[in-house]
Amino acid sequence: MKEGMPMTIFRKSKWVSVAGQSAPGRAQPVSAATARGTEHRPHPRRWLKTLERAFFLWLGAVLAAVALEIFLVPNNIIDGGITGISIILSHFTGWRLGVFLFGLNLPFILVGYRQIGLTFAVSTLFAIAVLSATATLLVPVPGITDDPLLAAVFGGIILGGGVGLIIRNGGSSDGTEVVAILINQRSSWSVGQIIMFFNVFILGSAGFVFGWNRAMYSLIAYFIAFKAIDVVTTGFEETKSVWVISDKYREIGEAMLYRLGRGVTFLRGEGAFTGEDRRVLFSVITRLEEAKLKSLVEDIDPDAFLAIAPIAEMRGGRLKRRSIH
Numbered sequence: 001m002k003e004g005m006p007m008t009i010f011r012k013s014k015w016v017s018v019a020g021q022s023a024p025g026r027a028q029p030v031s032a033a034t035a036r037g038t039e040h041r042p043h044p045r046r047w048l049k050t051l052e053r054a055f056f057l058w059l060g061a062v063l064a065a066v067a068l069e070i071f072l073v074p075n076n077i078i079d080g081g082i083t084g085i086s087i088i089l090s091h092f093t094g095w096r097l098g099v100f101l102f103g104l105n106l107p108f109i110l111v112g113y114r115q116i117g118l119t120f121a122v123s124t125l126f127a128i129a130v131l132s133a134t135a136t137l138l139v140p141v142p143g144i145t146d147d148p149l150l151a152a153v154f155g156g157i158i159l160g161g162g163v164g165l166i167i168r169n170g171g172s173s174d175g176t177e178v179v180a181i182l183i184n185q186r187s188s189w190s191v192g193q194i195i196m197f198f199n200v201f202i203l204g205s206a207g208f209v210f211g212w213n214r215a216m217y218s219l220i221a222y223f224i225a226f227k228a229i230d231v232v233t234t235g236f237e238e239t240k241s242v243w244v245i246s247d248k249y250r251e252i253g254e255a256m257l258y259r260l261g262r263g264v265t266f267l268r269g270e271g272a273f274t275g276e277d278r279r280v281l282f283s284v285i286t287r288l289e290e291a292k293l294k295s296l297v298e299d300i301d302p303d304a305f306l307a308i309a310p311i312a313e314m315r316g317g318r319l320k321r322r323s324i325h
Contacts, residue, residue, distance in 0.1 A: 053169045054126065060165030061127045063158050064173060065134035071155030073097060074143030076210040078218045079159060079225065080199030081174035082108070088209055098136035102128060108175025115182055123171035131173060148217045156221040160228025168233050239311045240290060244281040244297060245269070246304035253281055255296045260289060284314065 068083070076091075078084040086100035105128045113121035145151055166173050180194035189197075203222060207215035246252055253264045267280040285293055290308060297304050 053123070056165050056169045057123055057127045057171050058130050060162040060169070060171075061130035061173070062134050063162030063165070065131050065138060065162075067155045067157075067159035067162060068097065069135050069138035070141060070144055071151045071158065072221060075146070075148045075151040075155075075217070076206075076214045077148060077152055077155065077221050078203065078206045078210070078214075080202050080222050081176040081195070083174055084199070084202040084206070084218075088205065091209065096136050096139060098132035098134075101135060102132035105175045108178045111182070112172070112178040116178070119170060120172070123166075123169065124173075127166045127171040127173055148214065149220075152217045152221040153224060156224030157228050159221070160225035161232055163225065164229040164232025167229065234310075234312075238287040239314055240285055240287060241309050241311050242281070242283045242285055242293060243307040244283075244304055245278055246281075246297075246301045248301045248304070249279040249281055251300050252297055252304065255300060256281070256283055256293065259296060260285070260293060262289070284311065 068079070068087075071077075072079065073087060073090075078087045082104045083101065086097055086104055089095070089100050090097045105124075109121055109125050109128070112124060143151070145154075163173050172178065176195055176198050180198075183189060183194050199222065203215060203218050206218045210218075244252055249266065253266065256262050256264050262283050262285055265282045267282055269278045269280045270276070271278060293308075294306070297306050
């Protein structure tokens with residue numbers, strides 16, 4: 001190449017001309033300065049995303065500590081998992097709850113690092129460290145209420161909200177979840193079944209330690225926290241995928257587009273038995289729109305095949321309603 005000629009950068013069968021033009025498909029050399037300027041450059045959004053995750057992990061851990069030290073522990077109400085064991089051990093030994101929360105969870109964090117990954121382990125370590133430190137700092141703060149029912153309800157809501165934020169941002173607040181994941185990989189039991197098995201014994205032990213009335217309040221708090229976690233991790237407006245197969249696919253698609261306000265994608269399908277070409281409608285709706293969708297499909301084609309399933313996570317695109325006229 002002669003000195004002064006424009007340089008062309010070739011990347012993955014595509015060419016990009018720096019100045020002038022070059023033929024596609026021919027790899028051209030890239031200068032060291034250009035390579036240093038285009039590779040290994042940290043994206044600003046990645047740092048912002050990391051800071052955002054760290055903030056919500058911190059907030060979730062603080063909320064969980066407030067729920068434990070301000071609502072549940074003063075009323076002898078426990079939670080499931082390592083948290084429940086820590087409350088019982090703290091009651092017997094007189095040691096700070098935060099010591100047990102950190103010490104008992106630490107081995108499971110190491111196991112999680114080996115079996116699940118570094119990001120999970122770091123996120124969990126950060127969340128549990130904040131949880132333990134905040135719980136220790138809140139020990140001198142008196143409980144807000146002496147009513148065990150109020151403590152169970154509001155403590156469960158705040159605890160579930162905090163734990164939900166931790167889970168949603170890639171961490172965990174309890175080592176039993178790591179154990180459940182590992183057992184699930186080697187057995188036919190689901191993660192939920194394993195955690196429930198552990199918690200039956202932990203919550204049941206509260207009856208022998210604090211009395212059976214407190215054990216029943218603990219069950220109330222656990223159930224409310226479980227539902228709060230579900231709300232935080234999935235959101236108030238749960239999204240669902242919709243699949244419709246009908247000969248009147250175009251009418252149904254227009255109704256979903258203009259009367260429901262949702263985008264629709266037409267997919268080509270083939271019946272395995274008949275071999276006939278069919279059109280399949282795909283869309284994403286919220287839980288509140290499910291009844292209206294069923295009514296629209298039923299009015300246009302009562303014989304249409306309709307399948308609706310919850311979506312655990314959705315990325316890309318926009319779940320935004322169109323204007324309905």
